[in-house]
Amino acid sequence: QSALTQPASVSGSPGQSITISCSGTRSDFGGYNNVSWYQQHPQKAPKLIIYDVNKRPSGISDRFSGSKSGNTASLTISGLQAEDEAAYHCCSYTNSLTIYVFGSGTTVTVL
Amino acid sequence: EVDLVESGGGLVQPGGSLRLSCEASGFSFSNFWMSWVRQAPGKGLEWVANINQDGSEKFHVASVRGRFSISRDNAKNSLFLQMDRLRVGDTAVYFCARDLPGNSYGYEHWGLGTLVTVSS
Numbered sequence: 001q002s003a004l005t006q007p008a009s010v011s012g013s014p015g016q017s018i019t020i021s022c023s024g025t026r027s028d029f030g031g032y033n034n035v036s037w038y039q040q041h042p043q044k045a046p047k048l049i050i051y052d053v054n055k056r057p058s059g060i061s062d063r064f065s066g067s068k069s070g071n072t073a074s075l076t077i078s079g080l081q082a083e084d085e086a087a088y089h090c091c092s093y094t095n096s097l098t099i100y101v102f103g104s105g106t107t108v109t110v111l
Numbered sequence: 112e113v114d115l116v117e118s119g120g121g122l123v124q125p126g127g128s129l130r131l132s133c134e135a136s137g138f139s140f141s142n143f144w145m146s147w148v149r150q151a152p153g154k155g156l157e158w159v160a161n162i163n164q165d166g167s168e169k170f171h172v173a174s175v176r177g178r179f180s181i182s183r184d185n186a187k188n189s190l191f192l193q194m195d196r197l198r199v200g201d202t203a204v205y206f207c208a209r210d211l212p213g214n215s216y217g218y219e220h221w222g223l224g225t226l227v228t229v230s231s
Binding site for chain 1: 156223
């Protein structure tokens with residue numbers, strides 16, 4: 001099972017909104033709405049920012065939002081800030097023996 | 112506060128073995144699915160294996176099936192990954208991660224990771 005497809009990089013200016021896509025097949029998403037997103041700063045552990053497509057864990061800014069349409073999930077960061085510069089990874093629970101599949105990762109640059 | 116601390120990484124020759132450990136604290140360990148996720152240098156994340164609360168259900172990604180084995184000791188709040196017949200391609204930082212509770216899916220808490228380097 002291949003990784004979910006994400007753009008290698010996305011950039012934006014402070015205050016702008018950006019959207020990161022995460023595409024796969026129907027089997028990748030397993031027909032479920034179990035997509036999660038992680039933020040990872042260099043040399044740090046990933047941090048959960050979205051789960052179940054559009055839910056935010058406690059303490060995560062509402063500038064982060066998620067959605068899914070068909071076989072593509074998306075993460076939107078609004079009001080982009082310098083601290084948002086990081087790598088972002090999507091992840092889906094599947095209905096195969098590969099329980100979870102991650103995306104290829106997207107580096108966000110704040111210009 | 113939830114804390115996950117991995118150990119056991121290091122340099123090993125191809126074909127060798129390592130046993131990773133993850134010590135958990137700050138939550139009721141026996142109530143959660145637990146997973147190992149790895150990240151090769153400069154690459155994305157890859158799910159490796161997960162295990163249910165009592166250890167009766169275990170799943171491994173195809174590339175490690177038959178070589179790696181996940182296990183847990185609830186009495187010691189510990190998660191393990193036995194890695195045999197290691198390959199150069201297994202070189203990565205290995206993270207221990209705790210699943211979300213209930214019917215949600217994803218990793219709510221992560222350790223800092225332990226580096227495994229497979230090289231001759």
